[in-house]
Amino acid sequence: MTVSVALFTSDLRLHDNPVLHAAVRDADAVVPLFVQDDGIRRTGFDAPNRRAFLADCLVDLDAGLRRRGGRLVVRSADVVAGACAVVAETGADSLHIAAGVSGYAREREERLRTALGAVGCALHVHDAVVTALPPGLVVPAGRDHFAVFTPYFRRWEAAGVRGTLTGPRTVRVPDTATSAPLPTRAEVTGVSPGLAEGGETAGRRLLTSWLHGPMADYGTGHDDLAGDATSRLSPFLHFGCLSAAELVHRAREKGGPGADAFVRQLAWRDFHHQVLAARPDAAWADYRPRGDRWRSDPDEIEAWRAGLTGYPLVDAAMRQLAHEGWMHNRGRMLVASFLTKTLYVDWRVGARHFLDLLVDGDLANNQLNWQWVAGTGTDTRPNRVLNPLIQGKRFDPRGAYVRRWVPELAGLDGAAVHEPWKLTGPDRARLAYPEPVVDLAEARARFERARGLG
Structure with missing residues (x-):
């Protein structure tokens, strides 16, 4: 009996999965394998929201495989050691995996190729999966x-775009493939209360x-x-x-x-x-350096993280992130512009905070979108600055988004909700909301000087 391994990474699905499709097609039996990778944990990428969502995904994937006569095999180890152990236990002669783009994914692929080659197991890397x-x-x-x-x-x-593939009707898993218990969301602490359900x-x-x-x-x-x-x-x-x-x-x-x-x-x-x-180094290095000498004001950075900058639209978006582990795309652009250009703080500070919370915290999209907004990436207008007041009037004109996420401002109308500091007397005194951490005009002038624009 021939055996192949389908090593799941960022492809936790049965429908249109070239990795699983090829593994099932090419052998009598297949081991659908997911390794809870010690290397990912060491990088700090194993954040609670993504770990909880991942647990949902694995439970759902296992259920789908069981409906087809199979099951998911889970291991917790170094990914190469875990994969090689399964190959040895089952006598697998091939392993299939999706191609990745990060430096870590490429290193993983090379380590797998070397280790599997030493035991006579072929590695098949599939493009256009992710x-x-x-x-x-x-x-x-x-x-x-x-x-x-x-x-x-x-x-x-x-x-x-390539054509889509049907999911397997049956999946036969060799009895020799043992599994650790599936992780569950309930085991994860520090999860955002509004985090969505995961799984295919x-x-x-x-x-x-x-x-x-x-x-x-x-x-x-x-x-x-x-x-x-x-x-x-x-x-x-x-x-x-x-x-x-x-x-x-x-x-x-x-x-x-x-x-x-x-x-x-x-x-x-x-x-x-x-x-x-x-450009794998663009995950943490400027794609297009601008000679920035970033500021680092701990109080301003913490106000940004906590959604207490005094700019309601910025604060609403940051509070949505904390509650849901997700943020509207327009909000992402605004808060990134505010941190990197209004506060003039290194984009890596913001990118790291997003990776700590975002359930969709993808290295390519997160880091390169942050660089795009910061002006160190691929944006053809690297010095544009998003004004939170103009953005609020344009994309939240009645203030409904702000009132949803900043309850301190729930009683204000559409005009006042974006500029609460303009209230006077008892109205302002009753408002438990901070003053702006920075003047927008002064901040813009500072940024333009730093970039040599004025």
Whole structure:
């Protein structure tokens, strides 16, 4: 009997999974394996929200495999040691894994290739599992990646996304493959109280709802903070509960301006992955250094983290992050601009805080979006500054989003809710809300001087 191993990483799904599809096709039996990687824990990437969501994903994946006659095998170890132990126990002669773009993923792949080769087990690495298009598939002449999104998007659209694969009908797992108990969300402490449910089942349910309703208005409504008109599919994409390729195809099947705008966001995700694949050091080093000499004011940084800056829209977004482990995309742009350009604090401080809380804390998208906003990344307008007052009037004009997340301001109307410091007398005295940590005009002038703009 031939045995293969499907080593799950960021592809925790049965539908349209090239890794599982190939492993089932190529052997008589397959070991669906997930290793709770000690290396991930040592990097500090194993944050409570993602650990809890991951537990949901693994429980759901195991249930789906059991409906097909199989089961998920879980180990807790160094990923290479764990995989090699399963290969030895089952006599597997091949192991399948999704390609990754981070430095850690590439190191993992090389270590697996060396260790498995020593015992006669072939390693098969599959592209376009985590992204819709493989990083490096489309490149400009003479370069290894696109540094500007628009020309990348034109080539991305022309290249075409691979077809989708059906999930396996049956999965036969060898009896010799033993498993540790599945982790559960209940075991994790420090989880955001409003964290969404994880797993492929929940993701596909949300996807169906999105495709048959809200997506139609996404083109015009995606920046409406109070309307919450985004898909909220990013956590499921991050963990691979949903396939980016399948999302592209199903959105295009529905068609319309909303679908086009949604597909464009999926292309942005691919864009950041191809940048990180070509420049792994961009996870922590400036992609385009600007000579910044960042400030470090502990009180201002803590006010930003706690949602107590005195700027209601910034504070609302930061409190949403703390409560849900997720934040509206417009909010992410605003709070990142406020930290890096208004407070002039190193983008890495913000990126680390996001990774501590975001359930969709993806290294490529998180770090490169932070760099984009900070002006050290791929933004063609690196010195733009988002004004929280203008953003509030434009994207939360009636103040509903602010009142939802900043209850101290719940009694104020749409105009006052964005500038509560303008209240006077007893009205201001009764308001348990801080004064702004910085004057916007002074902060902008400071930033422009630092960047040599004035």
